[in-house]
Amino acid sequence: MEDFLGAIGPILQSTVRNATPLVFAALGGLFSERSGVVNIGLEGLMLIAAFAGVAGAHFSGSALVGLGTALAAGLLFALIHALMCVTFEADQIISGTAINLLALSGTGFLMVVIFGAGGTSPRVNGFASAAIPLLSDIPIIGRALFDQSLLVYLMYVLVPVVFFVVFRTPFGLRLRATGEAPEAVDTAGVNVARMRYYGVALSGLLAACGGVYLSMGLLSAFTENMTGGRGFIALAALIFGRWNPIGAAGAALLFGFGQAVTFSVNEQAIPIEFIEMLPYLLTIIVLAGFGGRAIAPAAIGKPYRKE
């Protein structure tokens, strides 16, 4: 029993760490998809930002500057996605796939150009753990929740904020409406293209936070393809959480917990590959169970062309 309680703390701490990048990216995907633009480029947006953050921090020596460059890079690539999908009416799935490939090859390219070689970048100043006094002293959960990187605390704040914005503000109402019935939004005098640009731009900023957390929160360096499919797990969390911020965060925590448990088990009771599969499998089951379409924003994936 003692051992069990002793193990919970670290597992919870690891759960939060695994979940944080997923939560950021899933919240980002939520803004994009609620506006009607599929964003399977989350993976790429995170990766680009993870690199840009490290590059910014490397040259400035400041983690905050790194965060700034990461946000700028995430925003830039999200805007490329928006430009393609909204303005040029390209296919959203194709554009998202291209963003992923561009991020992977682009960061590889820049690693060589900037740092002289691929693989892993030099170490930079990151967002180290900073325990919150008192709160972090709570038994068991204290250290897990409140002895974390600043970016984790940002994540705690963002989940309710995103919920409020999406469900309690005029902006959120318009955003949701745009993802459901753009022609109705248009006749109500709201600019559909602008709402979609907002949605995709926000997804870039939030995915960038997730990327920065990977390269400057968990680690203090960039390694090639360090997202390793987390963008797709975030997408899975978004779907699993039924396009709701609380649901998506919950799903991300669940996926993070799964990984935390595996890492803490020494014996190969369950091969790690099967745990890695879990988020993807669960999402497929959820999709099949709910009949897919019924729960996604109705106009998602379709360019809106005015008459």
Place this chain on the structure above:
Amino acid sequence: MAEESGGVLGAADAPIVLEMRGVTKRFGPVTANDDVSLTLHRGEVLGILGENGAGKSTLMKILYGLYTPDEGEIFVDGERVEIRDPKDAVSRGVGMVHQHFTLIPPLTVAENIVLGAEPRKGLSLNLEEAVRATEELSQRYGLQVDPRARVADLSVGVRQRVEILKALYRNVRILVLDEPTAVLTPQETEDLFAVLKVLVADGLSIILITHKLGELLGVGDEITIIRDGRVVDTVKAAETNERELARLMVGREVLLRVEKEEAQTSEEVRLSAENLSVRSGTGEEAVAGVSLEVRGGEILGVAGVDGNGQTELAEALAGTRPIEGGAVYLDGEDVTRLGADALQGRGLAYVPEDRAAKGLVQDFALYENNALKTYDEPPFSRFGWIFPKIMRRRAAESLRAYDVRPADPDARAGSLSGGNQQKAVLARELSGDPGVVIAAQPTRGVDVGAIEFIHRQLLKQRSEGKAILLISLELEEIRSLSDRILVIYAGRIVGEVGPDATDEELGLLMAGHEIEEKSA
């Protein structure tokens, strides 16, 4: 102000709130509106009457800022205005209820109504205020709605009320309704007209677009008739009648009877349904216990207001929609569980109502479309292979026989006009010498020449002893072609009449009055 009366009296003397002068709109070579002018007075209901494709909707989309006119001017309250988008229109006090509703199903009524002009409380959306405003408008104009209900859960009639409330919430003074009754039951139509009377009494002005003659006489003050994009005439509702309106609308005396021979109906029932029930795509019972029999050499017409189960009935009989209950017999054989492929092999031809999405693969060549059902049979196919050359040759023959232009087997189906597309469907369906023909809305959206051609073809099939089930929304078509007429209402057959039935008889049946009531 409140003294301002709606209805016929006084409206013409009221100030002019809207004037469109010399509006012209071209789409490539097509002129949709040609020098159209109209005038709307305060507190007036102006009817705009015209056939499908006459240019009514284009005109209203110009007024609402969805299209930009090539020529012409618009004046609102005497002031010349440029209306660039719906926002402009609304800011000028012009609102529109579209034929296809522009509501967001998962959102509530109140959320839909305030979208784009939301009441706020600090940063957040003031939903209580939205609900309150909705309730207030709803009570003031007698538009009963529950502000907190999800639009997805509402009936069509209630959704229309939400659309009207949406416009009223934005303080519009001119309300355009595009074919508002097309989707309504007769009772809902009455309710709508009662609401319109309240609105004009309150000083609003209304433009009502329709192609139904009768409606305008009851509710309109003035009626502007549009034909081929031009204004033909403007008449006072009180001084005209249906006959005159019909003549103005179509440009000739209606009652052009199709010449048809005496029916040579055989005794033998070719197609029959017993107590058939079918669900719609949304899971509702669309056809509820329909029984019918079609004999060789006759055309059985099915009349009814749109959306009363006609689509589902045709699809179920043709095997493209699952049957919930009851049975279908084709030449005596129980075919209830057979699919479209098997039925077509047994001599059933089916002209579907949705030509664009069902009758043809738009991006297939005509020869591929011509083989759409027989691609898997010799001579087009053997041992799993297909033979495009033979398909082309056969297609060339039948396209010529059915006067499809161009009669080029390699032409893409989608590049043809509506009438020629429909002829291509007929060419495929009828050239296989079917025993039974189901024709659903065979002339919807096709030009006059093609209509005549299609009618002649159906009559030819009849004289060859085929059994034909004709489903149409066009009463005149049903009456002139059919030997017997069934009337469908809410998924049930409510009566059978002969082709000489009066408008009143048919009208009552289509409104759901059982035939017993009439004879009693």
Place this chain on the structure above:
Amino acid sequence: MSQEPGVTEGRGSVLGRMVTGAAGALLFPLIAILLSFIIGAVIVLATGNNPFAAYAALLEGAVGDPFALGRTLLYTTPLIFTGLAVAVAFRAGLFNIGGEGQLFLGAVTAAWLGVSLGFLGPIAIPLVLAACAITGFLWGSIPGVLKAYFGAHEVITTIMLNYVGIYLAYYLAQHPLGQKGPIPGTETIQLAARIPTISAALGRANYGFFIAIVAAVVVYVLLWRTRRGFELRAVGLSPGAANYAGMRLGLNTILALAIGGSLAGLGGGVEVLGVYGNMDVPFVTNLGFNGIGVALLGRNHPVGVILGALLFGALTSGAQEMQFATDVPLQLANVLLAVILLLVTATKLVELIVGKRARDFAAGTHLENERGL
């Protein structure tokens, strides 16, 4: 009856634009390629290199000598398979993003059976490849079934199944089938049971390339000369009309994705039998995703897929020479490929560049965008 659940939504979008209009078929791809090379030149300039020198080296490295050409064919081969895997599904109105996972499972099948059946020598090759195709077929049919009977959108399920497939392949390659050596992966297949190289001059290029060409021919014949192909294309262009004509939507959905899966699976098998001789962990990446670009660039036509794969293969191959001859990192090739993919469906961009009429001509039709998620 013939209508099956869950397969009723309209399709169009990219399909409409990319499938039709053979006359102007080259416009979209050409504009995308041209723009990406211009963007690439700007990137090269930014790194302080001469774009002309870089592109010259790239060309040299792609086709400059037999060895370079052989390397190009080597990189082209798997892309033909994954491109076809996307194209077949696309023709049936479906998006197969699952090429990656399908290829991995084909590869692990080949790695396992290649070792077990290695004693048969060359006779093992067709047997192993058939098994790879079957594996891919079964794996590909999963999203088909999920779509046809549960309404789960194939874009999401194929994406998710990629990772399931990759992890499953990695598990199999390391545990039940794994060697007990320092590098994680399977044992090596004996040379006699591998696909032979074409000639010494062409380096490592092997007969797998010709297997890919045969696969493209088979796909062409399937789509345009068989009943099944007629149905797949009809379902892809108009599910409503296909259902009306009595075709089974669900069956065709499943078959299209399964056939796509079998092609990608075959691609994985050819990689293992022709190039690597075993499956290491980690294995080659992004062949499945790049197949999407290949298919779109080739307008989902087998001939186009071969050309698209050749372009992608040439870029990848030439990039090695470019990195050697100039200071430009070889990742530039993949950047160019990504940019091509990004631009190749940008309808309005093409319209902006060449005018609307030419766009309509190129697209063949003015289809509404119907495909949703």
